[in-house]
Amino acid sequence: MSPRPDDAQREAARQVEQHRRMREIEDAILARTPEHMPEPSLHRVARAMELLGDPQKAFPVIHITGTNGKTSTARIIERLLREAGLSTGRFTSPHLHDLRERISLNGNLISRERFIATWDDIAPFIEIVDAESVAADGPPMTYFEVLTVVAYAAFADAPIDVAIIEVGLGGRWDATNVADATVAVLAPIAIDHTRLLGDTLELIASEKRGIIKPGTIAVVARQEPEVDELIAERVEEVGASVRRIDQDFSLNEREPAVGGQQVSIQGLAAIYPDLFLPLYGEHQALNASIAVAAVEAFLGGGEQPLETEIVTTGLAEVTSPGRLEIVRRSPTVLVDAAHNLAGAQALREALNDSFTFTKLVGLVAILQDKDADAILEALEPMLDHVVISRTTSARAMSPTELGKLAEEIFGEDRVTVIRDLPDALDQAAALADDGGVGGGVLATGSVVTAAEVRLLVGAGGDGAESS
Template sequence: MSGRPDARQQAAAEALEVRKRMRETEEAILSRAPEHDLVPSLDRIAAVMELMGDPQKAFPVVHLTGTNGKTSTTRMVERILRESGLSTGRFTSPHLHDIRERISLNGKPIPAEKFLAAYADAIPFIELVDARSLAEGGPRMTYFEVLVAVAYAAFADAPVDVAVVEVGMGGAWDATNVADGTVSVVTPVGIDHERFLGSSVEQIATEKSGIIKADAIAVSSEQLPEVLQILRDRAEEVGADLAVEGERFGVLTRELAVGGQQVSVRGLAGDYPDLFLPLHGMHQAHNLATAIAAVEAFLGGGEQRLDPQVLGAALADVTSPGRLEIVRRSPTVMVDAAHNPAGAIALRDALQDSFTFARLVGVIGIFEDKDATGILEALEPVLDHVVVSRTTSPRAMAADRLGALAVEVFGEDRVTVVAELPDALDTAAGLADEGGVAGGVIATGSVFTAAEVRMLLGATET
């Protein structure tokens, strides 16, 4: 008995030390250039991978790119593969609350000890490549590049049977692209990150098509004709098989259901009727069709039908935090990470499709480098009022400036500017209550907005 308190104290001390090391490590990573400020190149991450013995080659990869829908589709693919009996790694970005969310093992954020171990494995080589780059007048590795190195080291060490990897930005020069995807997935392509990817969908599609590798199977969601042609050209160039939604797979039927939707899907290898998907919006049904095709491509080359019971069990457990997610009732408060016009249009359509509010109020916070007017115009038809604010992110547009843009779209009577997000949320809830029990709030405009509202309301599970 006398030894038990000492054991508990030792365990508590060790846990405290891990938390301290995790804070110090995260601060060191955050001291690097952020993921939106980079010098496009695979040279640095490729050099680190080579020095580490190319851990990204220790497991097969399902690689996903696109403008919208990447994270939800990634989570669906991983969940189906895990339910199929495989040990999985999942890499997504950005995170909502904890940096470890980006690197998941078997559906759970990587434990702090494993994160620290992978970082310890990678950092000597990262620092060596930093020194070489600085000596040549180049930059240190970025925040995102370091996290990719940590993720691939962790997946190799686990080890995982498959890694499901979402790009950070673009495709060809995205740091994740040092891995060669057995299956490459392209979700809908639109305009975003123009500074790095180009100002036309053709330029952006060309960059994103770079994840399609030789002899891979490529799976594409429905695309604009000009985007689809670029994907076809890339697949032909490298000898990949391209399966396109609407041609070889797609959504057959869809009905609203309590807590989500009932969807029937045609996959590459068969039909899957009456699947319950606990996510809202037609765009999520299309994400599901793409995810099913990707899993079929990985498990059986697109020729082996998935077990319907396994598929059903996986989908019943699918989540996509921060994507049209209800985080509170009375009034209903939802968050969505839409941060470009295409994402805002998908959100608008989902709100019209899946919800009936007597009064819907938006809490809007948008980054300075985003198309704020395009986002506001997309949401205007479904919002009775907007409360404009800003998050704690240094990239956030000032509330007054965003408010002036909102007035141009909504008119002065439908816009309230509240500088602090907690106060903005309270104001929006009060305005929604004017609609009675059928009032609602949607907080959107950036991943940061969704994350901070989630945290304010105590929703931290991911």
């Protein structure tokens, strides 16, 4: 039966009001200190949690830190747990297009209705914490701290069986660390965010290992020896346990395939052969191995095999938008969120592994606080030409400055500088077309670059809303 005209009008009015309220809330959150400028302390978030009745204690947590691969690993873990029949909440950052992408319930971004209701519930307590902090000469709660509170409150209200939580930055004092992890995943740790975490692997690892708590099972990716030592120290110090890749679990085999790759994984409790993973590159196969081990650790302490169908179906249905993602054909346009040296190196290896282009043109826009030289040097061997541009981010490096760096690395004849990203994408596509049917465009340099190119080609969005 079709809705009556008055019902349709009421629904349309409700939708308009919902969009207005959502914009109002987003503006209020965005007005706070941004996430790339955190205020290192757990006090404000812990106080908000206390006032709300500690919602982060209402569900077990799988907590994920590291330098690269966190979001993909979180998405794989969540998909496996949902396939196992559990109700899930996922908190990741940053988002590509919509703030609500960060908070997922059962694989779908939180609905506007639920986000607004959660905000209305927590806003008075946020105001209390802000006032207390300012009175003590401290800052109000930051953008990321407030979103963390929204996520934990929404998850507790849903309710959920398990939360998969990605740290925002570091670990020890990250806002998400008010929760105590049942399983802590330590993805590969490399140099990044040196202004906030330190300029050595030891300093960075010392911050990230802080998510390991008493009784936690730590699932650890391949790390440098000095990082492994610091993780072992933390495990012993707090009475946790550890499971390491290549010792307790492993990626046994992998082979590129159409649309992804075939992998065989040795988990903590069983071997899972002949799995299709619709993501590209060894780094994603390793992420899948870590995810399987984390799920085994969570569901049975690492001693009970997962049902083969759970792993087979779960991995086959994984998505990771903005991570070496094909967003257009003719020419092929790929987007990747690589924004540091380790990410660019993994991207280069995955491209060499899984793609063959007659001509590959890079569309590169990088944020000004990143190591642009290192990123460009890692990309240079695989790009025939690079088009330098900028995103709409206030943190974007100027195309002129980035172009000069690119010319030093690529040579002037392989560099084109175009300020506006839409025009830069058109030029990159035209250059790729010169390579014939095998030409391609790779848009990379930041999450914002991947997001804005996705929108330009009509590939925005990340799933349906939750109820």
